[in-house]
Amino acid sequence: MRSYLECIPCFFAQALRAGRMAGLPDEKILQVFYEMGENLSSIELSDSPPKTGKFVYGLVDRISGRKNPYAQVKREHIRLALNLLPELKNYIENAPHNRKLDAALRISSAGNIIDLGALADVGNVQKTLVDALELKHERWDIEPLEHRLNSAREVLILGDNAGETVFDTVLLATMGELYPSVEIYYSVRNAPIINDATYEDAVASGIDKYAKIISTGSDAPGILMDEVSSQFLEKFKNADVIISKGQGNYETLNDIDREIFFLLKIKCDVVANHLNLYKGASVLLFKENRDDETN
Numbered sequence: 001m002r003s004y005l006e007c008i009p010c011f012f013a014q015a016l017r018a019g020r021m022a023g024l025p026d027e028k029i030l031q032v033f034y035e036m037g038e039n040l041s042s043i044e045l046s047d048s049p050p051k052t053g054k055f056v057y058g059l060v061d062r063i064s065g066r067k068n069p070y071a072q073v074k075r076e077h078i079r080l081a082l083n084l085l086p087e088l089k090n091y092i093e094n095a096p097h098n099r100k101l102d103a104a105l106r107i108s109s110a111g112n113i114i115d116l117g118a119l120a121d122v123g124n125v126q127k128t129l130v131d132a133l134e135l136k137h138e139r140w141d142i143e144p145l146e147h148r149l150n151s152a153r154e155v156l157i158l159g160d161n162a163g164e165t166v167f168d169t170v171l172l173a174t175m176g177e178l179y180p181s182v183e184i185y186y187s188v189r190n191a192p193i194i195n196d197a198t199y200e201d202a203v204a205s206g207i208d209k210y211a212k213i214i215s216t217g218s219d220a221p222g223i224l225m226d227e228v229s230s231q232f233l234e235k236f237k238n239a240d241v242i243i244s245k246g247q248g249n250y251e252t253l254n255d256i257d258r259e260i261f262f263l264l265k266i267k268c269d270v271v272a273n274h275l276n277l278y279k280g281a282s283v284l285l286f287k288e289n290r291d292d293e294t295n
Contacts, residue, residue, distance in 0.1 A: 001251040003045050003052060006270050010049075012036065015056050018194070021073070022064035032059055049270075050222030050248045057193050057221070068192035077163025077195065078204050081111065088170045101149075102142055104174035105263060109282040111167025112160060112246050112265040138277050141286035145241070145261050149179050152240035157186045157211065158223060158253075160246030162197045165205035168245065172210035185235050186211040191219035196248075222252035247271055260287050 015036060019029040036056065043052055061067055088107050095103040149155070155175065159165060172184055186207050189196045197205075202213050217229025223244075228236070236242065236258075243261045244253055250262045250271065262285040266272045272279045 001048055001254050001274060003047055003049050004270050007049050011052055011056050015060060018057055018060040022060055022066045022069035024064050028063055032063055035059055048252045050220050050252050051224060054220045070195045074162035074195050074201055078166060081163045081166030085166060092174055100174050101178060104171040105284055108167050108171040109263050109265060111164035138281050140284045142284060144286045148241050152182050154239045155182050155184045155241045156235050156239035158244040158249045159186055159188050159197045161195050162201035165197045165202055165207055169206045169210060176210055184211040185214055187214050187216050189219050190215045190217050193219045193221050196221050222248035224252055258289050
């Protein structure tokens, strides 16, 4: 997905939030803004928002000297989500057998509200969970997902944010129960950026109990295919099913020529317009590969 002019002020807003999180004084945040301004001419609207986002957060890291300013926030989000875990599991246990996957996907989509790149704060996670479980989704392509999982051998989940990772454990556990022959892989960022999940965050959330954790090989807040590791690329090409979490992964992969199921909560007007849906909607979107789309 390309960037739009509306993305430019959002980059500056993200830089301000990241600078505050890193403890930068106003003068240093102004320095961040100045350097961003000097580089505006090099921003290509054909680039995905996460590509420019990587530059912005790298700039804040360099000027602040802090490589992981969101570390404490990520730990707090994981703690908060773990406190909700019994309620999440109870919801799955009480769901009819033929609705368990649907319920687990709804929980996983609810967790995607935990995003400090697109949002200034995560708001009321408990209310978001309740809303997601009761929501009549505008786009919810569960039938093709169930069909493909029935014959799948390998599934790759593209993780997004710390804390959301705990919600994802419910989806992983449910998939493992319903499709015991499927081997599940779960990808995380190679290094800290914003509150995106790294290996340590995934383990703290319990992901390793249900899936093999792999790194994308990049610290971009999305999947930049020219930066990923050979291990990730092999899984990405060969997995029978890919479920991609969050906006950043959608923004970098929606034009990729392969089947992907995008599971996300829409958090900005640009993505809402791109999907022809409304801001705040939870979405399970099946993107067929281009060959299939032309048949």
